[in-house]
Amino acid sequence: MMISGELNTYLIISAILLVIGLYGMVQHRSLIGMLISSEFILNGAALNFMAFNRFIAPNPAVGQIYTLFIMGIAAAEAAIVVSIIIAVYRKYRSEDPEQVQDLKM
Amino acid sequence: MIVYKYIAEILFYAFMILTFMGGFMAVRSKMLMHAVLGLAVSLFGVAGLYFHLGSPFLAMMQILIYVGAVCIMIVLGVMLGNTPDQLAVKNFSGRNTLLALLACATGFFTLFVAIGQTKFVPAAERIGDMSIRFVGENLLFKYCLAFELISVVLLTAIIGAIILARGGREEVAK
Numbered sequence: 001m002m003i004s005g006e007l008n009t010y011l012i013i014s015a016i017l018l019v020i021g022l023y024g025m026v027q028h029r030s031l032i033g034m035l036i037s038s039e040f041i042l043n044g045a046a047l048n049f050m051a052f053n054r055f056i057a058p059n060p061a062v063g064q065i066y067t068l069f070i071m072g073i074a075a076a077e078a079a080i081v082v083s084i085i086i087a088v089y090r091k092y093r094s095e096d097p098e099q100v101q102d103l104k105m
Numbered sequence: 106m107i108v109y110k111y112i113a114e115i116l117f118y119a120f121m122i123l124t125f126m127g128g129f130m131a132v133r134s135k136m137l138m139h140a141v142l143g144l145a146v147s148l149f150g151v152a153g154l155y156f157h158l159g160s161p162f163l164a165m166m167q168i169l170i171y172v173g174a175v176c177i178m179i180v181l182g183v184m185l186g187n188t189p190d191q192l193a194v195k196n197f198s199g200r201n202t203l204l205a206l207l208a209c210a211t212g213f214f215t216l217f218v219a220i221g222q223t224k225f226v227p228a229a230e231r232i233g234d235m236s237i238r239f240v241g242e243n244l245l246f247k248y249c250l251a252f253e254l255i256s257v258v259l260l261t262a263i264i265g266a267i268i269l270a271r272g273g274r275e276e277v278a279k
Binding site for chain 2: 002003004007008010011012013015016017018019020022023024026027028030032033035036037039040043046047050051052053054055056057058059060061062064065066067068069071072073074075076077078079080081082083084085086087089
């Protein structure tokens with residue numbers, strides 16, 4: 001049975017990616033672990049866009065452009081988050097989100 | 106050749122398993138470095154899925170941007186944030202694992218049922234194809250706002266990251 005040509009396969013894969021990201025977001029004890037989990041969530045969304053783009057979209061360029069957009073957003077987000085983590089680490093000497101509760105630096 | 110079709114199908118399974126195993130490694134590993142490695146493996150698997158969805162361009166971009174740039178940046182964050190003896194520190198809490206699993210299983214079950222119940226109707230007619238040429242033409246003419254917007258977002262992010270990361274430097278130097 002060929003499952004690589006079915007829309008539902010890709011939708012379920014992206015749902016699993018989303019769930020992996022949610023689980024990691026809840027379970028990780030460090031800010032970087034949470035950043036890694038958010039990348040999974042973004043990838044699930046991007047895979048969804050690509051699947052719909054391949055199978056049912058009227059213009060097959062839109063989904064690819066949107067996925068490129070998501071990649072750009074993810075790169076910008078990772079840069080910002082890493083620099084925030086560095087700033088937080090300078091202040092608190094810790095990456096545990098439970099110890100970093102004040103916004104005031 | 107029918108053989109190539111079966112090889113492609115086997116590769117699809119391989120990429121799917123790579124994606125899931127990488128994700129499992131990323132969320133369950135005790136060391137942050139292993140989590141980043143799992144993320145890279147998983148993103149590589151997703152790039153393979155993009156190949157199967159008929160877009161080699163996006164697959165290459167996925168490898169270049171995600172596996173190449175984002176993972177390296179996260180590795181830098183791990184190395185700058187932790188001293189070497191802290192790298193082995195538990196980054197993973199065993200508390201409430203059952204609750205988290207239950208919540209995720211509920212979410213997945215909801216999505217699964219929703220996907221199964223919905224009837225997705227393909228568009229009546231499709232214009233263009235999946236080629237890079239068509240994507241480029243769309244990106245530069247019809248959807249050039251997205252193109253300009255992403256460049257502004259990236260520029261803002263670079264400037265913001267520099268300002269945030271160098272904020273404490275003078276204090277440390279004193």
